[in-house]
Amino acid sequence: MASYYISPVGEFRHPWFNRPDTKFNADGLYHTDLLVSGRAAEDLAAKIEQAAQAALAEHVQEMKPGEAKKWELYVPFERLEDDETGEPTGEISFVFKQNAKIASKKEPSGYKEVKIELRDSKDNVIDVNVWDGSE
Secondary structure, three states: OOOOOOOOOOEEEEEEEEEEEOOOOOOOEEEEEEEEEOHHHHHHHHHHHHHHHHHHHHHHOOOOHHHHOOOOOOOOEEEEEOOOOOOEEEEEEEEEEEEOEEEOOOOOOOEEEOOOOEEOOOOOEEOOOOOOOOO
C-alpha cells in the first residue's frame, strides 16, 4: 500500500508542472527536483528511506538468496555535496515524477489524462505558473 507524505517547503529545480515534458516521453511527464534543507528535509528523507527498505524487504522475501542480492535500495532523493570540497551542503534534492497519461480500464480511450494540482498553504487549488526557483 502506498504511503503519502507532504513535503516541506523547498525550492523547485527545473519544474514541469504547467504542462508535461514530452521530450523523451511522447505521453508526457510531469517532474521536478525539490531542494530542501534542515531538520524537515532529514525527517522526510528518513520516512522515505524507511518505506523503501520495507518495500524492498517485502519484494525480495520470497526470492532465493542469490536472486535477492541483485536488488538494491532505491530512494528518490540525493544528499547534495559541494562541487569543490565534496563536503555535504545540508541540502537534499528530492525527485518527483508523474506520468501525464496512465493506463485505465475505466476510460474508453484506455488511459486517463493527469493534471498536476498546485495548492496553497490552506489546501486550496491555485492556478499559477511554476518556474525554476519557485517555492
